[in-house]
Amino acid sequence: MVHQMNNNIKESILKHDRMVPRYTSYPTAPHFKSGATQDWYRKELEKIPARSPISLYVHVPFCSQLCWFCGCHTRVTSRYSAVGDYTDWLLxxxxxxVPILAPKRLEVRYLHFGGGSPTMLRPSDFRRIVSxxxxxxxxxxxDLGVSVEIDPRAASADKLSAYxxxxxxxASLGVQDFNQQVMNAVNRSQDYDTCKRATDMCRxxxxxxxxxxxxxxxxxxTRDSIxxxxxxxxxxxxQRISLFGYAHVPWMKKxxxxxxxxALPSVEDRLDLFEDAAEVFENAGYVPIGIDHFCKESDNLVTALRSNCLSRNFQGYxxxxxxxxLAVGxxxxxxxxxxxxQNYVxxxxxxxxxxxxxFPFDKYCEMTESDKIRARVIEKMMCNLSVNPLGEAAGMGIPDHDFSGVYESIMPLVRDGLxxxxxxxTVHALARQSARLICASFDQYLPHSSEARHVTSS
Ligand SMILES: C[S@@+](CC[C@H](N)C(=O)[O-])C[C@H]1O[C@@H](n2cnc3c(N)ncnc32)[C@H](O)[C@@H]1O
Ligand code: SF4
Known part of the structure; x- marks a missing residue:
C-alpha cells in the first residue's frame, strides 16, 4: 500500500505536518502520573506469572561527549567514578x-543495554551487572537476544570481549552521518574509519x-550528502538500519x-532526505520496516513483519x-x-x-480498557502501516468499542491522499510519514493544539 512519495503526497504531508509522538508506547510517557506506592509496585511485580518470558532493559545514562542533537536521557562525564557509582546503584x-523475581524462574527473552552509551561501562562493571x-x-x-548500544568511538577489544x-x-552502533560538516555541526567527532573499526571489532x-x-x-x-x-x-x-528523523525540541533539551x-533542513527537505536514503537502502535489497527501519531479508524483524508479529516498544521495532x-536504571x-x-530520570x-x-520509580500508568485497545491499534499501525481497529478490538473481546470520532478525524488525511x-x-497509511498522524487520531491524550509541543516532530 505504501507508495514511493509523489509530489501530491509530499504536499499533503507538508499541509498536515505537526508534532506528534513516535509512539514507542501508548499512553506516551509524558502522560504517566506520580503517586504510586512501593507496595503497589511490589504487588505488580508479584503478579508476573511463574516461568513467564520476560525482557530486561538496562539504562546507562552517561556519554563522554554531548551530541547537540541528543534527545536521550544522558549526561556527559569525564570521571569514571560517576559511572562506577551508578553501577553500584544499579546492582x-x-x-x-531478585528476591521477588528469582523464585518465579522467569525465562529471559531479551536483554538490552541502552543509554546514553553503555560503552561507558568498564568491562568489569558490565560483567558485574550481567551476573x-x-x-x-x-x-x-x-532465542535469547542480548544487545548493546555502542558508541563507535568508545568500542575497544576489551569491551567487545566482555560483551x-x-x-x-x-550491537547497535550510533553512526548518525559520515559527513564531517554535519558531524562538526552537532559536536560529534566521529568518521567513517571509526565506525568501520567498530563494526569489524564486533564481528x-x-x-x-x-x-x-x-x-x-x-x-x-543535503540530498547528495545523505x-x-x-x-x-x-x-x-x-543487518538493520534505523533512519531516525532528528526531533529538534530545544525547549525540552536546552x-x-x-x-x-x-542550517537545519526545512520540513520539505527532510522528506527528500528520508526518501533519498530510503531509496539507496531499498535498491540494495533492504526491506523497509515500519516508519524508519530497513533490514536485510534474513533479519528477524522481516520475519516478524511477514508473520504479523512485529512489535514496538521503548527501544523501537x-x-x-x-x-x-522490566527496565532498570x-x-x-x-x-x-x-x-x-518509569524510574526517576x-x-x-x-x-x-x-x-x-x-524501588526508584517515579511515574506510572495503569492502562484503561480504552488505552489497551488504542495501544494495540497504534502499535499495529506503527508496525504494519495499516490496521483494522474494529478487528483488533474484537480480537481483544471488546467488539463494540466506539471509534466513530477517530474515523472522522482521519478523514482529512483520506481526502488528501495520505x-x-x-x-x-481497515485504515491504511499511504505514506510512511502519515502513520504517526493516523496514530495521533487514536490518541485520547494528545492536545489538539499548539500545546502539543512536548512531543516530537516528523
Ligand atoms: C539512545 S541513542 C544511543 C546511541 C549511542 N549513544 C551513540 O550515539 O552512539 C540511540 C539513537 O537515538 C538517535 N537519536 C538521539 N537523539 C535523537 C533525536 N533528538 N532525534 C532523533 N533521533 C535521535 C541516534 O540515532 C542514536 O544513535
Ligand atoms: S553519544 Fe548517543 S546518547 Fe550520547 S549524546 Fe550522543 S547520541 Fe546521545
Whole structure:
C-alpha cells in the first residue's frame, strides 16, 4: 500500500505536518502520573506469572561527549567514578528485584543495554551487572537476544570481549552521518574509519548482528550528502538500519540550542532526505520496516513483519512480544502487563531511593480498557502501516468499542491522499510519514493544539 512519495503526497504531508509522538508506547510517557506506592509496585511485580518470558532493559545514562542533537536521557562525564557509582546503584536496584523475581524462574527473552552509551561501562562493571541480572531469571533460551548500544568511538577489544563472554549477539552502533560538516555541526567527532573499526571489532568478537543508527534532518545535510552517507553505511553491511528523523525540541533539551537553526533542513527537505536514503537502502535489497527501519531479508524483524508479529516498544521495532519488560536504571520504563512504570530520570532521586532500599520509580500508568485497545491499534499501525481497529478490538473481546470520532478525524488525511479506509474499516497509511498522524487520531491524550509541543516532530 505504501507508495514511493509523489509530489501530491509530499504536499499533503507538508499541509498536515505537526508534532506528534513516535509512539514507542501508548499512553506516551509524558502522560504517566506520580503517586504510586512501593507496595503497589511490589504487588505488580508479584503478579508476573511463574516461568513467564520476560525482557530486561538496562539504562546507562552517561556519554563522554554531548551530541547537540541528543534527545536521550544522558549526561556527559569525564570521571569514571560517576559511572562506577551508578553501577553500584544499579546492582542495588537489581538486588531488590531478585528476591521477588528469582523464585518465579522467569525465562529471559531479551536483554538490552541502552543509554546514553553503555560503552561507558568498564568491562568489569558490565560483567558485574550481567551476573546480577542472571539472578533475575533463566538465560538459557535458544532465542535469547542480548544487545548493546555502542558508541563507535568508545568500542575497544576489551569491551567487545566482555560483551562476547556475556552472550551479546547484537550491537547497535550510533553512526548518525559520515559527513564531517554535519558531524562538526552537532559536536560529534566521529568518521567513517571509526565506525568501520567498530563494526569489524564486533564481528571479530562473534557479534554478527550489527545495526546502525543514522539520522536525517541534521544541520547541513543535503540530498547528495545523505545519499553518500547511505552508500557508505551499506559498505558496513549492517543487518538493520534505523533512519531516525532528528526531533529538534530545544525547549525540552536546552543543549539543542547550540545547533544552528538556519542550517537545519526545512520540513520539505527532510522528506527528500528520508526518501533519498530510503531509496539507496531499498535498491540494495533492504526491506523497509515500519516508519524508519530497513533490514536485510534474513533479519528477524522481516520475519516478524511477514508473520504479523512485529512489535514496538521503548527501544523501537522488535520481534519481542513479551508481556513483561522490566527496565532498570535511571529513566528506565517497564511494561508489566497493562501497567507502565518509569524510574526517576534524574540521578539524585534515583540514587536516594535505591540507597534507602526503595524501588526508584517515579511515574506510572495503569492502562484503561480504552488505552489497551488504542495501544494495540497504534502499535499495529506503527508496525504494519495499516490496521483494522474494529478487528483488533474484537480480537481483544471488546467488539463494540466506539471509534466513530477517530474515523472522522482521519478523514482529512483520506481526502488528501495520505490514508485510505477500506469497506471493513481497515485504515491504511499511504505514506510512511502519515502513520504517526493516523496514530495521533487514536490518541485520547494528545492536545489538539499548539500545546502539543512536548512531543516530537516528523
Ligand atoms: C539512545 S541513542 C544511543 C546511541 C549511542 N549513544 C551513540 O550515539 O552512539 C540511540 C539513537 O537515538 C538517535 N537519536 C538521539 N537523539 C535523537 C533525536 N533528538 N532525534 C532523533 N533521533 C535521535 C541516534 O540515532 C542514536 O544513535
Ligand atoms: S547520541 Fe548517543 S553519544 Fe550522543 S549524546 Fe546521545 S546518547 Fe550520547
Amino acid at each position: 542495588q536496584e537489581l538486588s531488590m528485584l 546480577r541480572l542472571r539472578k533475575i531469571g533463566d538465560f538459557t533460551r535458544d 562476547q563472554k556475556c552472550g551479546v549477539n547484537r 571479530a568478537h562473534g557479534i554478527n548482528n550489527v545495526n546502525i543508527d543514522l539520522m536525517y534532518g541534521l544541520p547541513y545535510q 545519499r553518500k552517507t547511505a552508500e557508505q553505511a551499506l559498505t558496513l553491511e549492517p 543543549h539543542m540550542r547550540l545547533i544552528q537553526e538556519d 522488535t520481534d519481542d512480544n513479551c508481556p513483561y519488560l 535511571a529513566s528506565g520504563i517497564s511494561r508489566l502487563g497493562d501497567v507502565y512504570v 534524574h540521578l539524585p532521586p534515583y540514587r536516594d531511593r535505591v540507597l534507602s532500599g526503595q 490514508a485510505q479506509i477500506s469497506s471493513d474499516g
